Amino acid sequence: MRLVATDLDGTLVRHDRTVSPRTVAAFRRLHDSGVAIVLVTGRPIRWIFPVYSQLNVPALAICANGAATYDPATDTIVHSAPLEADVLAEACARLRAEVPGVVFAVERDGGRQMRHEPGFPVGPWEADHESVGPCTPEELLTRPAAKLLVRAGVQSPDEFTARVGACLAGLAEATHSSSSGMVEVSAAGVTKASALALVARTQSVEATDVIAFGDMPNDLPMLTWAGRGVAMANGHPMVRAAASDVTKYSNEDDGVAEYLERIFSF
Template sequence: MTVSETSPVDVPAQRPRLVATDLDGTLLDANGEVSGRTREVLAALDDLGVPVVFTTGRPIRWMESLWESVGGHGLAILSNGGIVFDVPTHTVRSQRVIPREVLLEIGDVLRTEIPGTTFAVEKTTGFSRESAFMTRMHRNADPSQSCRVFEDIVDDDVVKLLARHEELGPEDFWNTVEKHVGDRVTTTWSSLGTLVEMSGHGVTKASTLQMLCDELGIDRSEVVAFGDMPNDLQLLEWAGASYAMANAHASVVDRARFRCGHHDEDGVAEALAAIFDL
């Protein structure tokens, strides 16, 4: 089903109590910004007392410019479930780290099985990378983020491990990483490049949102979720109602219950307006 600006949006029979939405390729437009229409809808949901949880693969460092645009309040699930962030206070509410011994094991396995693999890590305290990781970044990167070897960048604060390959095709790399380490960590991807994102075993946007909903007394059947890429799949399958963007990856379109418009045409905002009669 293709949704255009004039197509009606199917809505769930039950009115949700919580909205969970991905950002890039979903809530944000092609420029990575929140449109005026989307801000208007988010403000209306706030007036209704419906919480919106931003669920993204983005780390904290990529969010600072967005907090004000999305209302400056509420909670965000960052780094694919690794962090729950309190927006008003700009503090980490909780974190789900990858144990250092697991990180070291993953590094050994992937360097042996897929020579040429390089690594970077997202931490509760910032970002670090191997010197060989995406060398084209180095010109504009902070030198303090770089270490010569993998063992020097891992510690007990890592919430996401990034593995990159400059010679293999994306799907070959994604599948091979999953084959060798998928029993130790959760692997996924949110871009079409040769990059795999790894979280702790069982850590996903969905499992972290489940923990948060348990705290809030909200059942999964009362959640509506939006996404566009494979790192949204578990979230979309878990939520009571789920929407794939018109621009979504084919795997997302296959598994989401509903469809909505393109991310560059306020697809999420228009779907929410229909769901909540805004």
């Protein structure tokens, strides 16, 4: 394998948002041996830096489920595929007509900024973040967005994602990466797989030479594209069923590190 791609939350990162010393050591060995490393996450760019500070490997990061590829060496977005403003407006209009009580937020500039409608619930860790703030429904639609975030009260994540996906069929991609009932919407054709395939091509790496790790439905396109797609032991049942392999251990117990140690014999 010439390239290792990994999701973060629920995969590489533990519940307390830390990366274990064993995992850090495994990725340092990969880097030192010349294996390319790509972080592939639903996280916005503003959430990437704590992982970089722990992992200490200058890996590209595919953020916002494939909408933005970030290079930490230059602090630049080297590729982006946002929802254009007209598509964003159409998506919101369809969902407002279909889903009672729906509220929205958008990730902009790869997730360097988030804007949300007043009724959209924001996590306590971001309530006072300088890059996060409320706006009117009209202001929400004035610029392209890396992701549209959709909520409508308490929902079953799988069922609500299917409902949103059906409503936006042919217009945009819908997925989810948590148990909170929030749906993440990207531009049509934009997934973790589409962005990872582009990175692999730029490094002259074939899909057969890629191993990818993930745990949630937003990881499915990447896991099925990679030559070896590995689901976490703690992963969503649908992800474990679709993967070519499953780790012995969860993200809490160094599942990725243990798997890499066996595959690369270090």
